Amino acid sequence: MMKFLKRLLLFLIMLLIGAGIYGYYNGMTVEDYKALISQITINQETKESEIEEEEPEDEIIAAEKKKITKPEGQKTELPSSGKPKKETKYELLPEPKNRFAQIDHFASNTPEEVHVDVITLAAFLQEKAKTDLEKARAIYVWIVENIRYDDEAYNTGVYPNYTAEYVLESRKAVCEGYSNLYLALGQEMGLEIKKVTGFAKGYGYRNKTKFYESNHAWNIIKLNGTWRVFDSTWGSGYGENVNGKLVTSKRMDSYWFNVDPYEAIFNHYPKDIGYCFVQPLISLSEYEQMPQLMGDFFSMGFNGKEVYAEVIAKPGLKYPKSYDLDTYVEKISAPRHSQLLVDQVYHFEFFIPRAYKVAAIDADNGWTYFERNNGRFSLDLILQKTGELSIGVQHEKGGTSYQTILKYHVLEQKVLN
Incomplete structure (x- = not known):
């Protein structure tokens, strides 16, 4: 970055010298020189402003642009919304004291x-x-x-x-x-x-x-x-x-x-x-x-x-299949039985202080993200697909992958009637 600025400054100096010589032989007035210098200054400030805006990407966002490992070997694709929006860096909370x-x-x-x-x-x-x-x-x-x-x-x-x-x-x-x-x-x-x-x-x-x-x-x-x-x-x-x-x-x-x-x-x-x-x-x-x-x-x-x-x-x-995560997970609310029904609304809420994101992943690899608030992750999920439903967590010890904590099975209404 410093090398680029030095080269830019040298180029501007040479440009001014050249402009002076050009003006001398072409009869430019003092006012003409002032206008030329003003325009060059504006261009320089614009360029420096653009450079300053090129900040390093948030590590989490940069990771999302790469291939994300999904739970249990599912295909790795970004959410359908495409390129993720830039977010504020996550503020992780301490785990409960031992x-x-x-x-x-x-x-x-x-x-x-x-x-x-x-x-x-x-x-x-x-x-x-x-x-x-x-x-x-x-x-x-x-x-x-x-x-x-x-x-x-x-x-x-x-x-x-x-x-x-x-x-x-x-x-x-x-x-x-x-x-x-x-x-x-x-x-x-x-x-x-x-x-x-x-x-x-x-x-x-x-x-x-x-x-x-x-x-x-x-x-x-x-x-x-x-x-x-x-x-x-x-x-x-x-x-x-x-x-x-x-x-x-x-x-x-x-x-x-x-x-x-x-x-x-x-x-x-x-x-x-x-x-x-x-x-x-x-x-x-x-x-x-x-x-x-x-x-x-x-x-x-x-x-x-x-x-x-x-x-x-x-x-x-039957009860959901559970998995051990190398981070603190507290279930505040989640269905206790593994068999869930299509078109029903289920409330999920977890306290995971060292997690970045939590998502519900359906059988068609559809991702629904939980709302995040001070280490709490909550979601009211309307089930639309039959098959396996996984709850995945992205946390500080798991890299960019989403590790499964619970697995459910979503059935048609008539199955349990």
């Missing part, structure tokens, strides 16, 4: 010398804890950050004896070891804690699969007179099938800390029915027929107790 931030930081920075045994580690972890809940949190954070899932044992079927001491030393385990270590540390801290074995709808599970033997272990802790569910195995990361083998990746998931039994019952069924802590109690066969609703469904705001009551009363009800 009430356990101090405990989490303390547990995450445990010195290596206290890892020698369960007694020493437990004594250190409870130093900053003032309540049983904070003690349970310190244990949870330490385990999910320091213990890896034993992929090799799972893939070969050869399991060592996962005592608490073995897990602490080897830093690897399957659910048996995770729950044994949580139990040992909790007991050392004086928590009312138990280990539970049962039937989980986790990695590799297929809808309505029958269970013949238990396949998982977790913990329950009594807090203020109420039993709650804790699963440090599921809280430590996630698994994927790679060439027929389980490959896990570490990522702390706080949802599995202090879970409501009415939410856990959709994917954790104890061998001892007395550890369900729900009413009415259900049998294993009833559990097998229940929808597989996971933590991301409840963490965004759907009520476990209400959904459980519905499922017991009407076993055939």
